[in-house]
Amino acid sequence: MSSRETQRLILDSALRLFNQHGSPNVSTNRIAEDCGISKGNLNYHFRTKQEIVLTLFWQMSQETLAESALEDGTAEERTAALFARQLGNAWRYRFFVREAAALLREQSILRRRFADLRRRNAGEWRRALGDLAAAGRMRPLPPEPEFELLLGAVFVHCDHWLHFVETQDEEIDETAFAHGYETLLLLLGSYLTEVGRAAMHRPAAVDAAAGQFLAYITPPPAQGRHRAMAESQTLTV
């Protein structure tokens, strides 16, 4: 197994275990055991659990900011795709979303990177909502203090909707996504025009976004997802 493959194995295992048990409950020993490698081998790649968390955060940032999926289609399709990606990442890295306050308190480097990611992410939503307004789907965007609150509401919803669904004892599937999307529209409700409301509720658009969401949260079969991403990037270059 190459060094790169070992790192991939460790990160995939850590992510799965952190999501399932919470990162404080998972030791590096347990990750090594889960990977079927020695503790020494794991230590060679990651000296501490903090390093694993930091690398997973970096990986999440890369996936969060992979913009290719958001370039095509109408303004409402791009917004739905953005929502699918954000909900998908919040679920794939749910240990991070839930433990964020504690993790950020522990590592100042994570705090800076997190602030940076959120800023870029806010930029994407700003653009998506701006495009909706330009296409007549939304009324002109509200001025700054109100717009910040709207963005905050969108972030809270994206980060925590599926946690809410999980504590309701319901499945994380297309239906959970569709309900989350309907709730997003409800949140944007007083800004949507009639035309916008109709366009954003189109079943085909919701189904397409639900499909993207499922692709995000389905675990990759032995690095298949990463390879597929690399290939598609090669193709589009």
Next chain:
Amino acid sequence: MSSRETQRLILDSALRLFNQHGSPNVSTNRIAEDCGISKGNLNYHFRTKQEIVLTLFWQMSQETLAESALEDGTAEERTAALFARQLGNAWRYRFFVREAAALLREQSILRRRFADLRRRNAGEWRRALGDLAAAGRMRPLPPEPEFELLLGAVFVHCDHWLHFVETQDEEIDETAFAHGYETLLLLLGSYLTEVGRAAMHRPAAVDAAAGQFLAYITPPPAQGRHRAMAESQTLTV
């Protein structure tokens, strides 16, 4: 120290440590140490950490459902008070909100009690929004599937708003509360009437609710809060 006082001490200490470090990071040994009592003494009162979590959940339910504060005033004042209480409890018991999915998975008895609490809580919001509609503050409430989503959005917002504020590196204070309240109104935006919007934005009402919120999250000085609650109940009977 009476048996009751020791229990109170253990619960207050556990809540503080769970909130600060996450419950998986806190052992019963550490709680005993923090209380300055022996491990045997702690075990006499609570056999396991699960029992402490369960008791804290019961305590949260009692505080969540203490209805007295919500009986007085106009429909919008009662709604603001409900929001203050819910945001206050989500912060006081933030370890529970953040770890809910994992904790509910571990203890089936907690799962049942949590579902019950959420049902009663939903009933309170249903009543508050119904009262706003009856008072002409809101348009007639939407029919069932849409109303469920609206309730879901309100719950997600109440539970996670302050976590969002914390990860923004901002203080948990009146301003954080006021922004959370403005965002709630934004969420209800497309249902509010013009009269309702003006009534709910009244600075005096927001200030009063912010004061209630601060009272919820300020740690009680040596059981003072509980004693005060007991006394006020005696006075109003």
